[in-house]
Amino acid sequence: KAGVTQTPRYLIKTRGQQVTLSCSPISGHRSVSWYQQTPGQGLQFLFEYFSETQRNKGNFPGRFSGRQFSNSRSEMNVSTLELGDSALYLCASTEGGDGPQHFGDGTRLSIL
């Protein structure tokens, strides 16, 4: 079975731009969660999608949004990028949303 795939692996943007990150979960997994990892902060939960619906949401501003498609693939969008958005963005999937998550290798976003 293929693992969780995130594209692109690296991205460089400037302040004020917007960005879209993509995540393909493991086949058969219907839950996709997104995390932001910054040094010293661990993984901060952004949101979780299950069967195309946002089921849980973390404490991030509205500039961070996401969606999930009928094939369970998910996208995350960040608008009006700020320097502080520079981070590793990780996507994780599970079959039903419970238990250990399977992570992708992340998208490293750098804001100049």
Next chain:
Amino acid sequence: DQQVKQNSPSLSVQEGRISILNCDYTNSMFDYFLWYKKYPAEGPTFLISISSIKDKNEDGRFTVFLNKSAKHLSLHIVPSQPGDSAVYFCAASDNYGQNFVFGPGTRLSVLP
């Protein structure tokens, strides 16, 4: 305020000895805990879990201990190997596997 804390940012251990990684939490509603390992440029990989009905779970060289009264859990790796060098994240859930809260991580270095 961090609900899951890993107070040691880094730990160095000699190969063959025991590595003990600690994690403290503040939310008494957490009922499910996980440990993940993360290598550079890769996503976190699930290691071991424990639910609040147990105080110990063992898987090969890895053992997790849970002390609910102290709101503390620890991961023991015996014997430590150079390949164990990675960042270890503790994660907790109050909904049996949903909405995980991650600690900031501890970087373990196993010296040959």
